[in-house]
Amino acid sequence: MGDDALTQAVHDRFVAVNGEHPMTAADDAYVREHFVPATDEAMALMLEDRLPLPSYVLGDGTAMVPAAHGRLADIAGGVDRLHDWFVAFWEGDLETGQQEWARYLSGQHVALREVTPTRIKQAAERVAEAAAAVDLLRRDPHDPLGRGMLGEAVDGVIAVSGLDSLLLPMTGYDRLRFGGPTLREQWVDAPRAAFLTPGPPDWPLRTERLVLRPHEPADADAFVDAWASEEWTSMLLSRPMNRAEVQEMVRRRTEPGDGTFVGLVVVTHAGDVVGDSMLHLQGTGLTEGEIGWTILPQHAGRGFATEAARAVLRLGFEHYGLRRIVANLDARNDRSAALCERLGMRREVHRVGDFWSKGTWTSSYEYALLAEEWRAGAPD
Numbered sequence: 001m002g003d004d005a006l007t008q009a010v011h012d013r014f015v016a017v018n019g020e021h022p023m024t025a026a027d028d029a030y031v032r033e034h035f036v037p038a039t040d041e042a043m044a045l046m047l048e049d050r051l052p053l054p055s056y057v058l059g060d061g062t063a064m065v066p067a068a069h070g071r072l073a074d075i076a077g078g079v080d081r082l083h084d085w086f087v088a089f090w091e092g093d094l095e096t097g098q099q100e101w102a103r104y105l106s107g108q109h110v111a112l113r114e115v116t117p118t119r120i121k122q123a124a125e126r127v128a129e130a131a132a133a134v135d136l137l138r139r140d141p142h143d144p145l146g147r148g149m150l151g152e153a154v155d156g157v158i159a160v161s162g163l164d165s166l167l168l169p170m171t172g173y174d175r176l177r178f179g180g181p182t183l184r185e186q187w188v189d190a191p192r193a194a195f196l197t198p199g200p201p202d203w204p205l206r207t208e209r210l211v212l213r214p215h216e217p218a219d220a221d222a223f224v225d226a227w228a229s230e231e232w233t234s235m236l237l238s239r240p241m242n243r244a245e246v247q248e249m250v251r252r253r254t255e256p257g258d259g260t261f262v263g264l265v266v267v268t269h270a271g272d273v274v275g276d277s278m279l280h281l282q283g284t285g286l287t288e289g290e291i292g293w294t295i296l297p298q299h300a301g302r303g304f305a306t307e308a309a310r311a312v313l314r315l316g317f318e319h320y321g322l323r324r325i326v327a328n329l330d331a332r333n334d335r336s337a338a339l340c341e342r343l344g345m346r347r348e349v350h351r352v353g354d355f356w357s358k359g360t361w362t363s364s365y366e367y368a369l370l371a372e373e374w375r376a377g378a379p380d
């Protein structure tokens with residue numbers, strides 16, 4: 001078969017599978033970025049159903065395949081062994097293996113960054129997990145199982161790849177041929193926006209003596225003297241800061257971020273700034289928060305840190321649906337450890353000599369509190 005006839009025959013097979021849809025210049029550019037032209041040898045094997053059909057055909061008729069298109073056959077020990085090697089990944093379920101082989105041969109795995117049986121299986125498992133998670137979270141957006149499952153499905157956990165790393169963005173052409181949103185839009189972007197994007201609470205938070213609200217640029221003034229003090233900053237991660245640095249820190253906290261860092265300024269009902277606090281949302285499905293606090297020296301010893309921290313714990317558990325809140329501190333920070341104990345947090349970790357801080361090796365503590373423990377002990 002001549003080159004043109006070969007290209008035409010592959011194009012016809014491609015259209016038979018995918019339908020006739022226009023490829024725009026943007027689609028072509030996307031495909032050139034992520035795929036490579038098929039060789040004549042590969043195209044001949046496609047027509048014999050021995051290698052997968054193209055992932056795309058460009059506007060000019062060039063058949064495009066993943067860069068590793070022929071490599072699986074090499075790994076399998078030759079193109080004749082590819083089928084048996086491929087279906088063995090569905091050991092014990094030959095029917096699914098054959099269906100997957102048919103999908104693979106038809107070039108439909110265009111969503112995957114890497115088209116291998118392992119990745120095909122992982123993506124299918126993660127999509128099923130995301131679908132089950134979305135079902136749970138539609139009923140209760142804080143459902144801890146749903147959040148864990150969705151976190152794993154979208155972002156992965158240690159040794160398990162999530163869809164965000166498995167999937168390519170895809171292109172407008174794919175929306176036409178698959179008749180809907182891309183896999184990434186459906187299983188990464190949409191569930192992340194709906195269930196893994198923290199929204200702000202109704203500010204401000206109020207307690208008996210305090211108001212907690214987001215930072216304003218003018219708050220910097222209140223913190224300048226404390227941040228200049230070697231003593232006050234000695235147990236914090238940061239080093240002392242001058243006025244301009246404090247202003248910059250406060251300014252950055254006024255910028256809208258992705259919602260995972262919640263900075264709070266603590267003021268009295270009379271409007272005096274007495275300290276600040278933060279809650280950093282993290283972990284699988286954003287279900288863990290790290291809490292932090294400071295009280296200005298002139299306001300210490302009056303229970304303001306305790307009162308503010310209780311409000312932040314409530315915010316974490318009730319508004320953000322956290323299942324666990326932790327505090328990490330320098331083990332020499334007796335006042336912070338005492339605060340954790342007052343809050344009913346459990347000292348779970350004492351890391352000995354793990355942490356380099358301001359010229360010395362020191363130890364650290366991690367305290368934690370689970371949502372159910374907080375509910376059992378929380379004041380009404």
Ligand SMILES: CC(C)(COP(=O)(O)OP(=O)(O)OC[C@H]1O[C@@H](n2cnc3c(N)ncnc32)[C@H](O)[C@@H]1OP(=O)(O)O)[C@@H](O)C(=O)NCCC(=O)NCCS
Binds near residue numbers: 300304329330333
């Ligand atoms: C850690 C820090 C926030 C703790 O502040 P704190 O003043 O000890 O804590 P509180 O505001 O809750 O005050 C508790 C004290 O007030 C007393 N108190 C008075 N009225 C109170 C009330 N209504 N409710 C509770 N406690 C009250 C408590 O008995 C306690 O006194 P004690 O320390 O003698 O036992 C503060 O030391 C600090 O900002 N340090 C520098 C920055 C820092 O290290 N941050 C933490 C990094 S991990």
